Amino acid sequence: IDEVRQHRCADPNLTWGFVPTMGYLHAGHLSLVQLSLAGNEKTAVSIYVNPTQFAPTEDLSAYPRNLAGDLAMLEAAGVDLVFTPGDAIMYPPGFQTTVSLSQVTQPLEGSSRPTHFAGVATVVAKLFNIVQPTRAYFGQKDAQQTIVLRQMVRDLNFNLEMVIGPTGREPDGLALSSRNALLSAENRAAAPVVYRALSAAKAAYDAGERSGEALRQIMREVITAVPQARIDYVSAADPRTLQELDVVAEGVLLSTAVFFGKTRLIDNILIEATEGKEQKENKEKNLGSSGFRGV
Numbered sequence: 355i356d357e358v359r360q361h362r363c364a365d366p367n368l369t370w371g372f373v374p375t376m377g378y379l380h381a382g383h384l385s386l387v388q389l390s391l392a393g394n395e396k397t398a399v400s401i402y403v404n405p406t407q408f409a410p411t412e413d414l415s416a417y418p419r420n421l422a423g424d425l426a427m428l429e430a431a432g433v434d435l436v437f438t439p440g441d442a443i444m445y446p447p448g449f450q451t452t453v454s455l456s457q458v459t460q461p462l463e464g465s466s467r468p469t470h471f472a473g474v475a476t477v478v479a480k481l482f483n484i485v486q487p488t489r490a491y492f493g494q495k496d497a498q499q500t501i502v503l504r505q506m507v508r509d510l511n512f513n514l515e516m517v518i519g520p521t522g523r524e525p526d527g528l529a530l531s532s533r534n535a536l537l538s539a540e541n542r543a544a545a546p547v548v549y550r551a552l553s554a555a556k557a558a559y560d561a562g563e564r565s566g567e568a569l570r571q572i573m574r575e576v577i578t579a580v581p582q583a584r585i586d587y588v589s590a591a592d593p594r595t596l597q598e599l600d601v602v603a604e605g606v607l608l609s610t611a612v613f614f615g616k617t618r619l620i621d622n623i624l625i626e627a628t629e630g631k632e633q634k635e636n637k638e639k640n641l642g643s644s645g646f647r648g649v
């Protein structure tokens with residue numbers, strides 16, 4: 355931590371971009387790294403599989419790791435600093451603070467993983483304090499995480515800009531994820547159903563469907579047709595509050611979590627509001643057509 359701070363403070367005038375990760379890096383992570391490299395004078399990446407965001411029943415010990423490969427990729431990309439702390443550095447004996455949010459953490463991922471976002475918010479708050487970035491980069495792939503962390507940044511007055519990068523996908527539509535490495539060949543072949551289901555709901559929305567339940571039912575039907583897939587949830591929710599919608603009026607976050615064997619995959623498509631004042635405000639916040647947005 356001291357070493358990171360020394361690098362960060364060597365020239366306080368430089369802008370630093372920061373990409374927090376759990377490693378086993380793929381092209382989705384690297385797209386965030388590229389955004390950071392393009393938008394800042396220096397770029398830091400962290401690689402830390404944070405135990406507090408995994409429940410005891412989850413896949414912490416099975417989570418894929420490849421530190422040497424990750425470091426080679428980041429060095430080749432031109433990253434300036436990689437922070438790879440161990441648990442004793444992040445959670446020394448006597449550690450007792452938790453950052454928890456009361457509302458946006460409750461539905462969706464929070465209802466399936468009740469302790470997950472307190473772990474995420476706590477570790478990201480620590481990483482922000484250690485790295486003190488000018489801008490922090492997160493993927494739309496983890497839609498609720500972006501909403502939770504934006505809220506934390508607002509509530510705790512972190513002096514940084516949040517930038518959200520688009521979801522990187524395999525050619526068959528499967529969202530890139532470190533967890534894809536845990537899929538059997540059979541489940542890997544079945545997994546593109548997740549994005550097919552989201553795309554079918556989006557196509558229905560584009561054709562005029564505005565019933566939240568109808569959109570959820572479309573996703574259910576597409577996913578249940580694949581025997582390897584077991585639905586955890588399907589959702590058509592308000593993109594700000596994450597409450598399930600009866601009627602879509604101003605944008606919708608279509609999202610789902612699906613088990614393939616023991617591996618749980620999540621994905622989403624965000625449809626932003628297209629009319630009125632909201633749309634204007636959203637447009638003003640857009641950084642262009644590249645698909646990422648500042649806070």
Ligand code: AMP
Nearest residue numbers: 375376377382492493495496521522530
């Ligand atoms: P993780 O290592 O899974 O914790 O992810 C680190 C960061 O990369 C998070 O901000 C994720 O949202 C982001 N990320 C993960 N997968 C993708 C993807 N397929 N496309 C874009 N960003 C991603």
